Amino acid sequence: MQRKPWELCFTAKPEEVAYLRRVVGLHLGSWGLLEVVDAAQLCVSELVSNVITHVGHGTPATLAVSMSGPYLRVEVHDPDTRALPTLLDAASDAEGGRGMALVDAIADRWGVLLRPGRKVTWCELATGLASANGHVGGAGVTRAEALIGLYGTSQQLCERSSSALGISMAEEVVVNVITDFLHWLSAHGCDADEVLDRAQTHFEAQIEGSGGMGRRGL
Incomplete structure (x- = not known):
């Protein structure tokens, strides 16, 4: 930061x-x-x-x-x-x-x-920071900040795996990423529940717009 x-x-x-x-x-x-x-x-x-x-x-x-x-x-x-x-x-x-x-x-x-x-x-x-540009909130906030920078500068193509193990591992990664972003939101004084609700609404609108049928709640 x-x-x-x-x-x-x-x-x-x-x-x-x-x-x-x-x-x-x-x-x-x-x-x-x-x-x-x-x-x-x-x-x-x-x-x-x-x-x-x-x-x-x-x-x-x-x-x-x-x-x-x-x-x-x-x-x-x-x-x-x-x-x-x-x-x-x-x-x-x-x-x-x-x-x-x-x-x-x-x-x-x-x-x-x-x-x-x-x-x-x-x-x-x-401040409890390690440096002037460091983060409050621990390693999760630091990782989320790195992800934010990555998302803002490039489009990444992901390989899809059809195996049950591959899907399970991917879901675990997604859970960890969401958790880190919640740490980042909390460290910056944001309402994490309100952001999650907005993300859910945005997700549902995209699914409906693309004709998708099934979904799970966040």
């Missing part, structure tokens, strides 16, 4: 936080990273709120999301290189700094980078 970095410019206002959370949730869902959606959305909320509170309401800023090896990286860019995030102890009575304490508790690591004319506050979350 290709997980390309993306950026979104926004204005630092409280009403923007919910929108940014939704955008992050949608992107991570399409990346198959459902397990880190809640943590990532919470980090986005705190990083953006930090800009609103300590840099200023209405500040032009940028949200950037990317993969850093097997880690999900969330960055918030703002133009103030002087107002650096402060990490306070959770027991402190001070009102400021609690947001970064929450980020520190959730993220695997975080930090601040100073660039010409801007500041980058970032955090990284472990």
Whole structure:
């Protein structure tokens, strides 16, 4: 799976936080990273709120999301290189700094980078992936992805076997392929039952259109 970095410019206002959370949730869902959606959305909320509170309401800023090896990286860019995030102890009575304490508790690591004319506050979350383009869900998802690529690039001709053993082996292969695709659907947050129902309907329509008589339910 290709997980390309993306950026979104926004204005630092409280009403923007919910929108940014939704955008992050949608992107991570399409990346198959459902397990880190809640943590990532919470980090986005705190990083953006930090800009609103300590840099200023209405500040032009940028949200950037990317993969850093097997880690999900969330960055918030703002133009103030002087107002650096402060990490306070959770027991402190001070009102400021609690947001970064929450980020520190959730993220695997975080930090601040100073660039010409801007500041980058970032955090990284472990995804459990083996690589930036790897899959969540195990070997079944990986095999299904390979099959998807194969189906999309070539037409394969299959030899038909009339022996009972050959048919039995072929059915076992088909069962394993369907199982792997169900793993892939689950890993990407899709409704597997709904997809199976659509496949059954499509199959039945094709059978009826070709004049076929017998069928078995999926």
